[in-house]
Amino acid sequence: MFAVVMEAYLHGVSTRKVDDLVKALGADSGISKSEVSRICADLDTEVGAFRDRSLAEQRFPYVFLDATYCKARVNHRVVSQAVVIATGVRADGWREVLGFAVGDSEDGAFWTAFLRSLKARGLGGVQLVISDAHTGLTQAISAVLLGAAWQRCRVHFLRNVLAQVPKGNAEMVAAAIRTIFTQPKADMVRDQLNVIAGMLGRQSAKVETMLRDAAPDLLAFADFPAAHWK
Structure with a gap:
């Protein structure tokens, strides 16, 4: 209430x-x-x-980063504000909100300051960061979370793809792309992307190009233990 x-x-x-x-x-x-x-x-x-709590006692090899915009009262005015959030996942699957911040926009400087604040609180052991392909965000990840791989968020990617296909084909295209991520082994994941890219390419060369260009970042998860993929 x-x-x-x-x-x-x-x-x-x-x-x-x-x-x-x-x-x-x-x-x-x-x-x-x-x-x-x-x-x-x-x-x-x-x-x-x-x-502001310490994050030093736990290790979170996987970190999800995302943002949304909300209305908030600032200096007696209601304005749009960016709300960014980091969610960590331990090796045993435990998820925990690591931190959040509110600012005027989710530009590179804002993301960099946010990630630095997490590190200052003790965040360590990050091996894979999952986010959308926002330029400022990806640059901040590479600058602050050194040594961590980057996984492009498949949900955001799928939205980008579906924006390029007729609405009548959207359900079929989405279902086909999702099969890439249901494969049980890394080599099968990569093989399935090639199969789906070729299949969809017969209807849309742009979609095929998007899939093949995004493959290294979209399939970064496959280099980690299969038990952790979910």
């Missing part, structure tokens, strides 16, 4: 609408703006402690 109320408050919703939200969530009494402010202040402390 508090998360919903806080979201409403940050977006400039009136006290009456906040009351309506609270009632809709099953509470009989309303809540004032001052109470929402107090809740937000308490959450700031907890979130700050979570965001």
